[in-house]
Amino acid sequence: MTKLSVNINKLATLRNSRGGNQPNLITAAQDIEAFGAQGITIHPRPDERHIRYKDAHDLKKVVTTELNIEGNPIPKFIDLVLEVKPTQVTLVPDAEDAITSNAGWDTHKNKDFLADVIKTFKQHGIRTSIFVDPEVTMVKGAADTGTDHIELYTESYAKMFAAGEAEKGIQPYVDAAKIAHELGLGINAGHDLNLENIRFFKERIPHLLEVSIGHALICESIYLGLENVVSMYLHRLK
Ligand SMILES: CC(=O)[C@@H](O)[C@H](O)COP(=O)(O)O
Numbered sequence: 231m232t233k234l235s236v237n238i239n240k241l242a243t244l245r246n247s248r249g250g251n252q253p254n255l256i257t258a259a260q261d262i263e264a265f266g267a268q269g270i271t272i273h274p275r276p277d278e279r280h281i282r283y284k285d286a287h288d289l290k291k292v293v294t295t296e297l298n299i300e301g302n303p304i305p306k307f308i309d310l311v312l313e314v315k316p317t318q319v320t321l322v323p324d325a326e327d328a329i330t331s332n333a334g335w336d337t338h339k340n341k342d343f344l345a346d347v348i349k350t351f352k353q354h355g356i357r358t359s360i361f362v363d364p365e366v367t368m369v370k371g372a373a374d375t376g377t378d379h380i381e382l383y384t385e386s387y388a389k390m391f392a393a394g395e396a397e398k399g400i401q402p403y404v405d406a407a408k409i410a411h412e413l414g415l416g417i418n419a420g421h422d423l424n425l426e427n428i429r430f431f432k433e434r435i436p437h438l439l440e441v442s443i444g445h446a447l448i449c450e451s452i453y454l455g456l457e458n459v460v461s462m463y464l465h466r467l468k
Pocket residue numbers: 237239240273280300322329330331361420421444445
């Protein structure tokens with residue numbers, strides 16, 4: 231089975247755009263779990279433009295499935311993760327000013343750094359995952375860091391799928407997943423997955439343990455909910 235971990239960053243972006251507490255992240259996370267998702271993902275960035283560090287603490291108190299915290303392991307992030315103790319931490323090499331994650335780790339260049347951080351998290355009982363491009367060499371490097379899982383960065387797959395080149399787009403992921411499994415790594419995936427491209431990805435990637443999906447899932451929720459809500463307003467305005 232592949233678990234769905236819903237990334238609620240976008241709900242935090244919406245909340246922050248207006249001040250106040252709507253949408254309420256705690257209620258949303260509880261509802262998402264009640265609807266069947268098997269995890270909640272958050273990706274706090276240093277400027278706290280969407281998920282705030284306080285949200286991580288608040289969510290930890292209510293999430294009953296798996297809490298996954300993603301981010302670049304700068305000292306402040308490491309402290310947060312050690313305080314909150316989520317089920318899983320996913321290390322992502324994103325620059326402070328990045329609009330969204332845009333690359334996987336160079337697991338060879340960063341091997342010693344990653345191995346140190348991963349050891350610390352594992353000593354505290356936190357499962358580790360590292361964000362990697364679908365390249366066999368990076369997956370092999372990931373195994374050398376001691377991480378439990380990798381998260382395959384799926385943006386290039388999503389782009390190729392949208393361009394009608396799904397077969398070509400999936401192949402590097404099939405190769406990377408095969409090696410990862412042989413090396414004993416758990417396989418997660420995420421970034422730009424959506425209702426259109428998820429089924430093919432799931433069918434073709436063996437041993438896929440978890441996908442984390444945020445941006446598209448929230449957009450799709452808006453589109454799929456609009457008709458209902460507009461008609462509810464019209465009903466009240468009769
Ligand atoms: C690692 C990854 O792909 C996601 O965490 C993504 O970066 C979500 O973050 P945003 O919601 O800020 O785009």
